[in-house]
Amino acid sequence: MRVRLWAIISIITLGLVATSLGEAWAQQRKPPYYASIAASKARMRTGPGRNYPASWLYQRADLPVKVVEVYNDWRKIEDPDGTQGWMQVQLMSSQRTGYVVGGIVELRDAPRLNGRVNWRAAPGVVGRISRCERGWCWFDVRGRAGYVEQNRIWGTEPGEELP
Template identity: 30%
Template sequence: MLRILTILLAFSVCTAGSVTAQDTQNLGPVTNLPIPRFVSMKASEANIRRGPGLTHRIDWVFQHRNMPLRITAEFSNWRRVEDIDGVGGWVHYSLLSGSRTVIVKPDLLSMRANASEGARENARIEGGAIARLMECAPDWCRISADGYRGWVPKDTIWGVAQDEIRE
């Protein structure tokens, strides 16, 4: 039985990625890039398979371009990925992008003018929205969505490692 997974998200944008010092300890055997690491979906639809190859059964179809995913393994041209809910499987690498996006976890999250809880609010962003990841400090990340930019606490978004710093 094929299950179709459609995630409706309010915003959709992308940007380039980065690597944390801790991630460099576990490198993928194919790409020599950190495992785990975050990427985004390049395609608007991707078959998620039980194993790394076209002969393996399709368990899911992810249907949202720019959705952030975590790569947890590599084999040849295949990457094992998971979404915010831990759902996943194997996908061909050509359907993925190194551009970085995040999903907003709480509803109506305040985007701040700087990395401080007392900073002026630039906008509010809906829970489930996809935003472009711009930079991250130890506890805050700067994101961009629907023409607005601002800082949000790192623990309120999914698609970035808690120890990740981006400039």
């Protein structure tokens, strides 16, 4: 009985550690790379430390950001508007998201211009990106998803392919 309980506790602990290590590993990539804001409220600071003043307060979880520099547990990020500053890595996620730029985008059932339009998204809408290939990305906005032309969302490099 004790051995079985110990085994269950060990498996759960290892799973939590593996998840944390996976997230930490993803946040240790060499910049530049894209990530997203995980917290519902996150402060951007003028330097890599809490002693630096906050320059922005983001209140939008899943907003994509581009990591341009790494310093210990701090990341210098750039938001979709081009604003740069420092954010604690704990406030960020490796989840890839996109931000609609330009005009209204059409989310299609297939990665081609003549694909059926499933949904439309206005500029500024944020969605999750799960894969990109040949100039198209699968874009999911709270369960309403479809293929979007890659150049219509901010959160990927031009021509970048995601599995």
